[in-house]
Amino acid sequence: MRYRLLAGELPDPRPQLGIRDGRGRVVAHGDLGHEPERVLIEYEGRQHAGFEQFGRDVDRCSPVAADGWLVLRFAARHAESPTVVVERTRRAPVSRGRRPGSP
Template sequence: MNAPIRDAAGRLVAIGDLGYPDHRVLMEYDGEQHRTDDRQFGRDVDRLDDLAHLGWRVVRFTKAHRGAALRARFDRVRDELVARGWTPGAS
């Protein structure tokens, strides 16, 4: 949780909400400010592009993800982890 993500030169690219660095999968919660604040939105655009360039898959969550929609987001995270080599049940 909240682990720094750096590029090959050591530059801080992001501090992710919840990440799986071995598989480069990141879960991010976007609150209202990510939508309503132009500066925040601009930073998010650059940050997400930087993470994609580094090979990270970012699965974003908002307050709208509740119930079945939340379960679907978690399923997406699981699918991304499996696609990147994670084996469910392996220790």
């Protein structure tokens, strides 16, 4: 995913971005992310399809989203189509207030 984003000339996302609560405690980690815009990029592999793991993912992602983070979730079929990953990720910072073309 990170390679696809960099090849698409997007800013380098931070891997394993720690998400902090209001007290500064790390409460979750995102696969990749852009902290200033509060955008997380998650790759949901096959292991996320199981009942237990899916529930843990919901428990992790929902509070993060409720705290103002935009969570972009991708699966294997998206990774095979880099255009989808790049274009969705390119639009995310704009939706969070960054002007197109700014770093």
